[in-house]
Amino acid sequence: MAPYRVVGTRPVRPDGLDKVTGRAQYGADIQLPGLVYGKVLRSAYPHARIKRIDASRALAHPGVVAVITGEDMPQLSSDRVAELGEGAIGLKHMSVLMLARDRVYFKGHPVAAVAATSPHVAEEALELIDVEYEPLPVVDDVLEAMRPDAPVLHEDLYTHEVGGARSSRPSNVAAHIQHLRGDIHQGFAQADVIVEREFRTQMVHQGYIEPQNATAWVSEDGRITIWTSTQGAFAVRDQVAEVLHIPAGRIRVIPLEIGGGFGGKIQVYLEPLAVLLSQKCGRPVKLVMNRAEVFQATGPGSPTYMRVKLGATRNGDIVAAEALFIYDAGAFPGSPVGAACLTGLSPYRIPHLKIDGYDVVTNKPRVQAYRAPGATTAAFAVETLIDELAERLGRDPVELRLQNAVEQGDRMTNGVAFNRIGFKEVLRAVLEHPHYRAPLPEGRHVGRGVACGFWQNWHGTSSVHLTFNPDGTVNLIEGSTDIGGSRASMAMIAAEELGLEVTDIFPVVADTANVGPNDVTGGSRVTYSTGVAVWKACQEAKAEMRKHAARLLEVEPDQVELVGTRWEVKGDPSRSVPAKRVAAALGRTNGAFVARGVSGGLQMAPGFGAHIADVEVDPETGKVQILRYTCFQDVGKAIHPSYVEGQMQGGAAQGIGWALSEEYVFDKGVMRNPTLLDYRIPTTVDLPLIECVLIEVPASDGPYGVRGVGEVPIIPPPATIANAIYRAVGVRLTELPMSPERVWRALQGEQEALAARPAAS
């Protein structure tokens, strides 16, 4: 018998019908009495000084009700700057990112915003705002940005060194991270084989289908309501509070359905503008981006320059690793280079290592998190070189990884020890899987590649409460916005614990005024941490249900137990009462009960995955066709296997897009392909059926052993496919995307030339 009645099954998701029939309300659907529409005037220059803004013609335009410019953003007082210390610079940057003041830092940077009685009038009015710019030199490459003679973007930005030291003069390098272990020189001295390469990757976008949107309404007493599509209503509340210097409690954020986020819907963009416009005109103001704005003015994933060097002994022990990760943050500091330094090399036990990471600003859109931020590119470099090591050592690449793989007690590159993890179990599953053992598909230029991915998985805090209905159904109120099907998995945990059917649980994603504090839906934390909150609330509810059940069965509470969907008298199963009937008692006003659960202080539940790709390369065109693709992942415990598989397939699909076709094509800081026609996200035509193999090694903490699963699957694809291409045609690709042109040029021996730009010091 399966240990669980509900967990591990595949019920229909509670929000499914509303979503497929168009009834679900997304951010742009919100309607309010007296609603006006906002539009943002954006810089056409990647870098320029603003000499003058004159909005008087726009303000005089019929239908225009408000105009704002950088002047309207509150400035930090000197007291507050003193209080915040270094944090003041970050806050100022966030403020300038929302609305430029005297300078624009990237094409698309907001310069002004208009609210008008129709979106068309607002758009017309944008053209009536006169802005005089003085163009400045554009810094569009990290290595150029790091040169001592490079133009400096921010006069207030100094390099933060590991340990807190600060550079003596302003720099485009915002931070330098370093992880050291052992003695790197000694390590490479022990190595019999050393591999080293440079890698470059381009800016990519999360590619969520729903554009950013925000509607705000400010009341006469200054209380603010914001409707938006977001990964975290509380995060929106707190960011708006910070940027606009408003106490967080005055802001209520109502999250609507969200059409994808992948890390890109944590940062606010439109929300503060909507608030300022509403403050000016007293009406609710809605702003919705178009696709070009989404590409150019939200936060894509970091472009990178990387150089990695690995050394191994003849018997296959990796003994030394040196890595340089330079991550492009775009216009303001904040690339995920820290995660690159943590995730790239942590999957392997390496006694000697030195990792340097740099966070560098350039005149591009300020990057944000993109699914396993920082890890995919780092793994592209590391996992390509592991493959090369295996080749040089004449070893099976999976066996070599297994030999070096970390297990419980081993340490991450930052020195923190792993708790229970399933990396070795994943690698063993690959070795035993028919796909790995099968002969290569027929074809002339066919190859099979393997690569791995590691993500630490976040936990954070979630708040949940349960209320009961008189029909025995239960409302599950949660603060986590549902992006990947979490309503379903949370309902399943509640059903499992309460002895109910999953259709008896009604999950509700509440706003910031209706549920306790709750971290964002991100970092692969929701199923784990919100799951813990649900589980805790259920234990509280069960204690109360036990009392009611005992009363109904006329015994003492310690004499009853929940068995399946019934409360039974211990030792006498013939005396029992359905759990649903007991739940109904808690839903009548005379037995009213509210259960709550808050998670926090959980252990990490790290995730590992490995992918196998069979590809065929057309040497005439350089086009890579994926013939077969299989994902392996330690998922801890799959609450709803279909949604776990969906996460794995979705992550792999995004990773494949990153590997083969997606990139921002820049021309001196100007994106030349800001449409979904020219920015090539893979379609079903480009992808095979992605097979999924779920390995369940329980996490050290939390119920059922569940682990987050959303981020790991985007990490392996670029290296997996690069390794497969190498096996197919004998060239190692070191730049993403591995577009037909790049593959063709590599086949012509031109790749080195492409990558051989000057390296950073």
Next chain:
Amino acid sequence: MAPYRVVGTRPVRPDGLDKVTGRAQYGADIQLPGLVYGKVLRSAYPHARIKRIDASRALAHPGVVAVITGEDMPQLSSDRVAELGEGAIGLKHMSVLMLARDRVYFKGHPVAAVAATSPHVAEEALELIDVEYEPLPVVDDVLEAMRPDAPVLHEDLYTHEVGGARSSRPSNVAAHIQHLRGDIHQGFAQADVIVEREFRTQMVHQGYIEPQNATAWVSEDGRITIWTSTQGAFAVRDQVAEVLHIPAGRIRVIPLEIGGGFGGKIQVYLEPLAVLLSQKCGRPVKLVMNRAEVFQATGPGSPTYMRVKLGATRNGDIVAAEALFIYDAGAFPGSPVGAACLTGLSPYRIPHLKIDGYDVVTNKPRVQAYRAPGATTAAFAVETLIDELAERLGRDPVELRLQNAVEQGDRMTNGVAFNRIGFKEVLRAVLEHPHYRAPLPEGRHVGRGVACGFWQNWHGTSSVHLTFNPDGTVNLIEGSTDIGGSRASMAMIAAEELGLEVTDIFPVVADTANVGPNDVTGGSRVTYSTGVAVWKACQEAKAEMRKHAARLLEVEPDQVELVGTRWEVKGDPSRSVPAKRVAAALGRTNGAFVARGVSGGLQMAPGFGAHIADVEVDPETGKVQILRYTCFQDVGKAIHPSYVEGQMQGGAAQGIGWALSEEYVFDKGVMRNPTLLDYRIPTTVDLPLIECVLIEVPASDGPYGVRGVGEVPIIPPPATIANAIYRAVGVRLTELPMSPERVWRALQGEQEALAARPAAS
């Protein structure tokens, strides 16, 4: 020093600005994508058989998306009827009240409903529904309805006697209640003075300004969302569930702001129709009543016929009382005659009594609760006769009441003992008050009247939870819709308990999916019972705050105490931390905490009041002018004295309207004055400033000794004014309203003729 820091002060209400600036969203303000508009076709006949309904022309009308008739209301299965027993009849009546089947029972009875793309199209379409009626005899008076030969409205309605016996044949008398104490014959034999009169009162409306409204949206999987203005979102949910045979958990009710209810917004009318229409067309459907519909098709207060007889000894002891209360329920059973039997005579210690109450159906709108339902008319009869007793005994009418007044331990007419009450304190306050001691105002036909009122006050269940914001403010999530300013009083209790300012508390009225089960805002229960829930949640929060405060002050939790707005180290007040800072810690995700409180099982906290009116009567016209009016009430503890006074003034104003001008003018079951021009609610021109005297005798249960205050003040006015009129011009009015015509006729000696209709057996 005042014992409380916040309780007893008069802060601005949290919802005030939104309401005065028009930002508050009432039911009719709701907008949804694809919204369509419903209208109801209503019977023009007070009583008729429906021979045929043909909606085909309406359905074919352009813009019409759905039509429903009684056929669409689900019928109870025979299994369900067997399960429900007698309850099945009540449920069937409720269903027929929503939408008639083969018969209409009152003018305005819904016969069909239409949904269309505009309200105007819907209205046009109503005219295209062909209904063939066969008029039936109209029963429009309770005494006629009780005759053995009266036409019977409902063939399934039998009389329920006290103790559960049932009449042998169908009857218009739905129920007979009887309270007996002592020996009524012996009682009257002991009496030296006996007074007895018949009384009649007319149908009156609550007169809330906002008409009924409901918007429903049914999803493809049958889940229902309803937006409405209501006194209780959970009550709406449960009624819709019952009438439409839908599990309650599938229905989510979102309460919007409410523009008055007074008992009239507990029963659903439009909600089930909106659901059925939305089920048919798949779109959200909004229905809003106009004023004529509000008058004719919602639930007004009961008309009554009453006969009361009191006997007292020479020294003023009331020794016997006999009362007959016949309450008109309108088209279906359910008048508040039970409350009349309980409240009319309970204020006095009477050793021998016999009370008979009858619930009778007629062809009028089915009545509903109206503020202290049943009590105002009963008190009109009883308190008029007490005044007459005092006159006959040559006693001060307040002194006489004081001599006979109940106190803790005395029993209500139903035998239940009073806990702590303040009736005597109220009467003593009257005796000592300048208004009562002052000479009568100058004038020829001037008189002063006094009368009392008693309401048991309900408690019920409320659910509350508190969440914390990182700025130290607190969200107070409650299930009680705010009609009389409860957001303010609940915020004040939370501020008092948590050591915060009232502006730090943000009350949120949540929907049925976001908060625990919660009884309606009614029965004067909210400040008391929801107050207890808030208080309980605060104690839970305080326990957690204590831990945080101790941590911040670096001592053990039992070493700190909340003093005012700071947590202090006991014995060392110099070491302290602001409570707001401690609250902020609970609002950060790393300290996240949710507190909850559920009230239930509380003791009653009965309320007593007394009013003094000075009136001047114009004998030429019969017009009564109120010169001075003062309300006295035991309010337990006034949390927010302004809103307590507002309740007292509002209740008195409604009672004065009922006393002097308000009535449904019927012509064979057809209301002739269904507009606010012809139905005379008092305006500011008709009313003096109503003075309020708050007496605070703490209730036996709950925090601060608070008692509900909303209902008591509507009870005394009719008797108070009748008594004042008598003192002014020497005639006792026994019929409401005491309109100029009735007063003039009474002065002409005609009143007896008006009231001298045949009495019930």
